[in-house]
Amino acid sequence: MKLRLVAALLPLLAAGVACTDSNTPDRSDRYDWYIVVPPDTLTFHWAPAELPVRYWVQDSAHAQVLIQRGISVWQSTVGAGSFKGILVADSTTADVIVRVEPLSPFVAARRLFAGPGTSCEAVTAVDTGSTRFQLLLPMRMDLNVIGDPLTDSAQACLTRVAAHEVGHTLGLFQHSDDPADLMYVFPAVNRPSTRDANTVITLYGTSRNVVPVGP
Secondary structure, three states, X not given: XXXXXXXXXXXOOOOOOOOOOOOOOOOOOOOOOOEEEOOEEEOOOOOHHHOOEEEEEOOOOOHHHHHHHHHHHHHHHHOOOOOOEEEOOOHHXXXXXXXXXXXXXXXXXXXXXXXXXXXXXXXXXXXOOOOOOEEEOOEEEEEEEOOOOOOHHHHHHHHHHHHHHHHHHHOOOOOEOOOXXXXXXXXXXXXXXXXXXXXXXXXXXXXXXXXXXXX
């Protein structure tokens, strides 16, 4: 099953989440992260033995710097023991491939929902395979700049969107309903909020039923 997690464009079906232990910090202020494909609820996160997650990033529009920043803000949020990402020079070894290019017509047709003045957009493709319990690697992320990619407005947009898309690669497969969150469907901030932190930390403390499978 292939999913396209579109920044500012594609919310997914929600469901309830498990309660946290009473001895842990209160992380009840959060949103749902997983995919519901009846009768299955699909949860994915990286296991310690799979770290660091390897990102190959096209050298264009400062994308390498922006993705590295996105990795860093999520790593500091969830903790390096749970998530760590690195950039790699060889795309054949990557868990996530990031390209800077126009999005497919499927995605571009939804651009009107992003509102006027939008200077960038992105999509992360997740393929859980025919069994739905395998995440097929590499994941693929496309960034698109509408206009000059090196303008201040485009770089500010890409900073937000790149960090948002890195969040999807951690396993945050849904969007928040709060504009103050980085994982809001129209990201307006460039780093995780308290709700983002509560969600990703809860995710990484939850058993997964989707495992990554290399190429």
